[in-house]
Amino acid sequence: MHSGLILLLWLAAVASIQLLPPQALGAAVLVCVALAALLAPRRSWRLVKRVRVLLIAIAALFAWFTPGEALFFDWPRLGPSREGVVLAAVHAARLLAVVCAVGILLERLSLERLVGGLHALARPLRLIGVPPERLALRLLLVLQYVEQSPRGRAGHWKDWLVDETGQQTADPVVLRRERMGGIDVLVAACVFGALLWWSLK
Template sequence: MKTWHPASVLLAWASLMILAQLARGPWCGGLGLVLLGCMLAWAPARGRRLLRRVRVLLVVLFVLFVFFTPGEALLPWLGSLGPTREGLELAALHGMRLVMAVSLVALLLEHCSETRLVRGLVALARPLAPLGLSPERLGVRMLLVLRYVETPPPGGWRQLLTEHDHFPDLQLVLDKAPWGLHDFVLMALALLGLGLGLMV
């Protein structure tokens, strides 16, 4: 069974995330339904938990766009206080984009461990090393963020600003994952799809 290199998975995931935010009209609705279906099929518990966390943001998006966007009134008897057709379209667009982002995050976190995520990030950041960026330091910080999300220290994020070591057992041990031809094919397809999406 083929094992995907985490860097190729991350690159494909990032390309999908960008395409999801660029999609409009029927493309946005179709891609959104596909990603939402994938999330409900392969990461249902995590996906529902993440959607619950952004439910307030979804409501705020709906209210702001529907009631504060100029356009054709859906309820003329409410005057300027009523919703507009253009606002409803924008609310649906941006709401679906948020749902797509949540679906992609849920799928990534469900099927890619924190070690694999950090390994992929370090691999993708290696070409930037000549510019002064340390991939290992970036990996450690990413691992710290992931550990914080799972088990925040007492006192919340403000405690991270102190000099105390809240994660004394934090270690970054990354073995070299093998690259395969399928990884390069996946990355090429991801970049091709992203390029086509940017041109449309």
């Protein structure tokens, strides 16, 4: 399967999570967490740890600052509201599902194929003067440098280009381009059309 189609299907799944009603959202989150634990446990757990402060902030802001009926009648001014707790759970669940989906995508799709898929999806931007090659290569450089950045110590960005001998070096950048077949284009058009119809319904 073409990497651009994989990326488009992933984007459609992430967008669908944002459109799901709360009743179906719980099942979708359970599926995403189960798949992440099965396919990309370490990467997904690391991503969840990185957004834990954001999850706590979302829960606190929605639960305590949304007007509504008090959850605890003994402390109506200090406790969260029922409506706020529901909103906090919904938004935190959506973020958790997206983080798990990101972990699965980064684990199962190589960096070169990921950027190549983005290059394929960005080709229509050429019509408005945006070269997809530059966009894809810049994203590839950023992702490579972030992945190889020295953790736990402060440093200048030029340190990424210096090897152990003190000589500046840089690996050649390879942009993997795949040919999109007719079936890939048809599936992509159907996915885009279905998502557009669902969002406008």
